[in-house]
Amino acid sequence: MMPEASTLAPRIDHLFFALVGLSLVIVLLVGCLVAGFAVRYRRGSKAQRGQLPKWITRDVELGWTAATFFVAIFIFWFAASMQTSEFEIPNNAMEIHVVAKQWMWKLEHADGQREINTLHVPVGVPVRLVMTSQDAIHSFFVPAFRIKQDVLPGRYTETWFQATKPGTYHLFCAEYCGTDHSQMTGGIVVMPPAAFARWSEGAAAQGTLAAQGAVLFRQLGCSGCHGKSARVRAPSLAGLYGTRQPMAGGGFRQVDEEYLHDSIEQPQKDIVAGYTPVMPSYQGIASEGDIIRIIAYLKTLKAGGRQ
Amino acid sequence: MAEDLVLHEPFEEAARQRIAVPFGVWSFLATECLFFGGILLFYAYARWHGGEAFTQGAKEAAVWYGTINTAVLMTSSLTMAIAERATKGGFRVVARWMLGGTLMLGLSFLVIKGFEYRKDVHEHLIPGPGFKFGQGPAAQFWAFYWTATVTHAIHVTIGLGIIARLLWIERRGDLLLHATSAQGGALYWHLVDIVWVVLYPLLYLVGRP
Amino acid sequence: MNSDPTRGGIPERGAEPPSYLREGTTVRSWLTTTDHKRIGILYALAITFFFALGAVAAALIRAELVTPSGDFLTNDEYNQAFTLHGIVMVWFFLVPSIPATLGNFLLPMMIGAKDVAFPRLNLMSWYVFMAGGLLALFAILAGGVDTGWTFYTPFSTLYSNSHVLLAALGVFVVGFSSIATGVNFIATVHLLRARGMTWMRLPLFVWAMYTTSLVMVLATPVLAMSLLLVVAERAFGLPIFDPRSGGDPLLFQHLFWFYSHPAVYIMVLPAFGVVSEIITCEARRRIFGYQFMVYAMVVIAVIGFMVWGHHMFVSGQSAFASMVFSFLSFVIAVPSAIKVFNWTGTLYRGQIRFSAPMLYALGFIGLFTIGGLTGLFLASVPLDVHLTDTYFVVAHFHYIMVGGSVSAFFGGLHFWWPKITGRLYSERLAQFAAISMFFGFNFTFFPQFIMGTMGMPRRYHDYPPEFQPWHVMSSVGALVLGFGYLWPIFYLGWSLFRGERAPANPHGATGLEWQTRSPPPKDNFDRLLVVDQEPYLYHPKESTPDEVEQAHAKQKP
Amino acid sequence: MTHEERREIVLAPLIVWAGLFVLLGLTWGYAYIPGASAKVIVSLTIALAKGALIVAFFMQLRRADGLTRLAALAGIVWASFLFLFTFADFLTR
Incomplete structure (x- = not known):
């Protein structure tokens, strides 16, 4: 098929070729039976005809019904066990933020390096992609890695890969997104670790995502209310990430990237119990890229620390 | 549609011909159930996902208009039910008056709905520029409100058309021959009522008092 | 069922009423007809037009894809071409193809009825179909639509600059014609079966129409609502799927696929029916496992509603939901496999004749098997992640919907052509068409499996050069396939005017529709029918090949 | 109209109608009780009950x-x- 350039690829191909083998067997079986019967029982041939005893038809019928059922269940089990084992994202993964828009990919490394349509990653390191879209639905598709994940507006979706071979691989948008859908392509450049380290040195000047987020946190006026000396009663954000918070409407919510994103864009929606919904929406003020930076900053704040 | 007492193409048996129309209409009502099922799914999602902000939006719905309209539509269902039974029994006068009553009640439902819409427009309850709540789940509630009530009002209008046709047939004097038509029309009108009965708590009783 | 077609159904010459074709010949008599046979023909004319329109779009797409760079069509033109192809082929050709034409024509005859249960509703459904078709045509003429046939939000509601509203309304309207046909067929099968025609004596074509109607009636309204919500959001700015107000674009996908996956069964169940009729007749054999064939269709029609999420494995749907949908998708493979095995089993000990309809039917078995097996690839989540939205999917559903349904449609058209028109076509020329369609189809679509596996995404008019050889193969194959579609127009057209007159039962088939004249009179049968035996009784007693051959030869004119 | 017919044609629907109004009052009233629990479930159950009344009696599914x-x-x-x-x-x- 294609170059296998991730840890996932050989396992997917394994399943693929197993299914190809099974399909060939079934196609051959049906094909040979149809062709064989067609020749042997063509009209006017001297072959033996006559009716079949009823029990034969019934047993044969039950036989192949049961057989196909078990084969189907077996393949499901085979595929599902891979789904549960391979799609779990490793904890130590390097994080890349992806913002898709008509018709380009904006990719940001945790150290602040920004790229458009091309992503540089080191070989042998798990990479977690946290993705969102600014407009329509897009889909992040790297055939060589056998990964694909739709990128939705208003939501973070995730996928991951661990590259195994240096090289440049296609990146496609696989969800139709309008006029230049077929131009929304790019490349994943997989580099040996040393080369990647050299490449990423250039980033230091801009500061990490979190550092840029700290600047935005002041510039956009977040610190005016959420800061320590603020007069407005707003929740402290230190150590918030990863906790579970009680909601005003009842129930709890996990404070994850999704929740923080929503709280910036639609602050009225899920309010932590005990606070009044006074925060204005930052929709249109903070871009998706800004929000990614602010979240990166919030994730660095430890409980009790300064804001 | 089908003359009850006379066998007509393609039927050979009166018993089968008699259930054809109700069965056909009930099948159509099953499709209506799935049609409204689609928009109720949107409501279920928005309410489950929108939380408090959704309720805030829903509190603006005019409960008085809604409650009165529910009463009006339920009463029209009553008159329709009597009309249909009277038709079958051959009581022309009762059938005529009850059909007329259903028509009037249906029309007054639409008129009341119109006043409610005027009030909603006045209070800036149409999502979009100038909407009272801005973007968010409250806007989703009102998106549901407008789509669902307008779709329902279109159903009411179609139902009124059917009733008007039944009245016209009655005037011609052969409603008895069209008893299955009356039955089909009545089934449709009751469904329109049921849809409203389900919409009522979803639109007007959220977050009271 | 009277096994001797020369007696019983047909009265003395001279006394017989005219055929349905002679019953009024003015245009007005056709446009106001409530005869199910004439309505079937009205539908046939309409869908032939739409098939041609969709085929032109397909030709443009294949021409563009010969070269990797987008040089023949602009990006917008290409996007409109595949959207047009999808919308027209799905809603204006495939969904009505077999049910509204062959189904309308044959269903009442096969159960021994004079007409469908609601003849005027039947005519109305044709007008509704035409109205929807005109709206969609208008959308195309006004400048086209570029959302893809799936109308995914928020692209369709917020970002597309094309005529989404018109197209969506067109599809919305056509949905009502589908519902009307479905309600009509269900009522017909329930209420108008001839005396003695029990459920387990129904021909499989009737069962296919019945289950198809069930799916039409229960799935189409949800499509109508999802399109209505798209219209509400796009035209009136009501935030329904808009994520900026907390809406979920996946909600649209759930609603859309709740219809559009069962829609695949609307397209393929009728094909099952046609193929079952052809194979039993041309192999002169009782269908293998009649009851299992019936149950398989019913199970497909029901479980078909519970598998839609397999279109959404990479959409952001929860892993749990993906697992459930994946499981059910594997389950539904079982009844499909049963059907293939049973057709194969029917050939065993048969008297097989390789007429054109039989060639189409055998081709159907092959193509449907490949289409079904590749469905297993797409039902397993890890593989689907790689393969979805690539040409693998394109090839897969074309094998089912074009290789399968369209082959069956052509097979059925040939099989019942003598009954519908009263004329015989040239068998030799028809066999040639069937064979070129089979090879042209494989030539066009098999390469797409390969390039899909290599990662060629769908809906790209400008693609990396390494995929070019496969695209060129596919485009060349499309020429052969196009020939296979055009060729029947000539000999079928010729047969209309110059073809030999057809006898009542040229294939020596057992169905009730063959027990009356060709073409049938307006009321289908000249007398009331009573059914006293199962369908497909082609070998009532132990018979030698010679006897069968002789019996068949006797029925030839 | 005989007594029998009057009961069949007018009285029976009237009783159902009265039942519908009682349910309407109930659902409206319950929504306004401050702090009442499970309001969503109660109001939907009542809506379904009203629907069931209409389906069973007005639409005569009971006898279908x-x-x-x-x-x-x-x-x-x-x-x-x-x-x-x-x-x-x-x-x-």
């Missing part, structure tokens, strides 16, 4: 043949497929 009941049931069952599987996604995301 099995075939018609099947058609009516199909709509509900299939709509439940739609809700069940969609929420299988929403609730486990």
Whole structure:
């Protein structure tokens, strides 16, 4: 098929070729039976005809019904066990933020390096992609890695890969997104670790995502209310990430990237119990890229620390 | 549609011909159930996902208009039910008056709905520029409100058309021959009522008092 | 069922009423007809037009894809071409193809009825179909639509600059014609079966129409609502799927696929029916496992509603939901496999004749098997992640919907052509068409499996050069396939005017529709029918090949 | 109209109608009790009860043949497929 350039690829191909083998067997079986019967029982041939005893038809019928059922269940089990084992994202993964828009990919490394349509990653390191879209639905598709994940507006979706071979691989948008859908392509450049380290040195000047987020946190006026000396009663954000918070409407919510994103864009929606919904929406003020930076900053704040 | 007492193409048996129309209409009502099922799914999602902000939006719905309209539509269902039974029994006068009553009640439902819409427009309850709540789940509630009530009002209008046709047939004097038509029309009108009965708590009783 | 077609159904010459074709010949008599046979023909004319329109779009797409760079069509033109192809082929050709034409024509005859249960509703459904078709045509003429046939939000509601509203309304309207046909067929099968025609004596074509109607009636309204919500959001700015107000674009996908996956069964169940009729007749054999064939269709029609999420494995749907949908998708493979095995089993000990309809039917078995097996690839989540939205999917559903349904449609058209028109076509020329369609189809679509596996995404008019050889193969194959579609127009057209007159039962088939004249009179049968035996009784007693051959030869004119 | 007919044609629907109004009052009243629990469930249950009254008596499903009941049931069952599987996604995301 294609170059296998991730840890996932050989396992997917394994399943693929197993299914190809099974399909060939079934196609051959049906094909040979149809062709064989067609020749042997063509009209006017001297072959033996006559009716079949009823029990034969019934047993044969039950036989192949049961057989196909078990084969189907077996393949499901085979595929599902891979789904549960391979799609779990490793904890130590390097994080890349992806913002898709008509018709380009904006990719940001945790150290602040920004790229458009091309992503540089080191070989042998798990990479977690946290993705969102600014407009329509897009889909992040790297055939060589056998990964694909739709990128939705208003939501973070995730996928991951661990590259195994240096090289440049296609990146496609696989969800139709309008006029230049077929131009929304790019490349994943997989580099040996040393080369990647050299490449990423250039980033230091801009500061990490979190550092840029700290600047935005002041510039956009977040610190005016959420800061320590603020007069407005707003929740402290230190150590918030990863906790579970009680909601005003009842129930709890996990404070994850999704929740923080929503709280910036639609602050009225899920309010932590005990606070009044006074925060204005930052929709249109903070871009998706800004929000990614602010979240990166919030994730660095430890409980009790300064804001 | 089908003359009850006379066998007509393609039927050979009166018993089968008699259930054809109700069965056909009930099948159509099953499709209506799935049609409204689609928009109720949107409501279920928005309410489950929108939380408090959704309720805030829903509190603006005019409960008085809604409650009165529910009463009006339920009463029209009553008159329709009597009309249909009277038709079958051959009581022309009762059938005529009850059909007329259903028509009037249906029309007054639409008129009341119109006043409610005027009030909603006045209070800036149409999502979009100038909407009272801005973007968010409250806007989703009102998106549901407008789509669902307008779709329902279109159903009411179609139902009124059917009733008007039944009245016209009655005037011609052969409603008895069209008893299955009356039955089909009545089934449709009751469904329109049921849809409203389900919409009522979803639109007007959220977050009271 | 009277096994001797020369007696019983047909009265003395001279006394017989005219055929349905002679019953009024003015245009007005056709446009106001409530005869199910004439309505079937009205539908046939309409869908032939739409098939041609969709085929032109397909030709443009294949021409563009010969070269990797987008040089023949602009990006917008290409996007409109595949959207047009999808919308027209799905809603204006495939969904009505077999049910509204062959189904309308044959269903009442096969159960021994004079007409469908609601003849005027039947005519109305044709007008509704035409109205929807005109709206969609208008959308195309006004400048086209570029959302893809799936109308995914928020692209369709917020970002597309094309005529989404018109197209969506067109599809919305056509949905009502589908519902009307479905309600009509269900009522017909329930209420108008001839005396003695029990459920387990129904021909499989009737069962296919019945289950198809069930799916039409229960799935189409949800499509109508999802399109209505798209219209509400796009035209009136009501935030329904808009994520900026907390809406979920996946909600649209759930609603859309709740219809559009069962829609695949609307397209393929009728094909099952046609193929079952052809194979039993041309192999002169009782269908293998009649009851299992019936149950398989019913199970497909029901479980078909519970598998839609397999279109959404990479959409952001929860892993749990993906697992459930994946499981059910594997389950539904079982009844499909049963059907293939049973057709194969029917050939065993048969008297097989390789007429054109039989060639189409055998081709159907092959193509449907490949289409079904590749469905297993797409039902397993890890593989689907790689393969979805690539040409693998394109090839897969074309094998089912074009290789399968369209082959069956052509097979059925040939099989019942003598009954519908009263004329015989040239068998030799028809066999040639069937064979070129089979090879042209494989030539066009098999390469797409390969390039899909290599990662060629769908809906790209400008693609990396390494995929070019496969695209060129596919485009060349499309020429052969196009020939296979055009060729029947000539000999079928010729047969209309110059073809030999057809006898009542040229294939020596057992169905009730063959027990009356060709073409049938307006009321289908000249007398009331009573059914006293199962369908497909082609070998009532132990018979030698010679006897069968002789019996068949006797029925030839 | 005989007594029998009057009961059949007028009285029976009137009783159902009265029942509907009682339920309407109930659902309206319950929504306004401050702090009452499970308001959503109560109001929807009452709505379904009203629907059931209309279906069973006004629409005479109570007396309809099995075939018609099947058609009516199909709509509900299939709509439940739609809700069940969609929420299988929403609730486990």
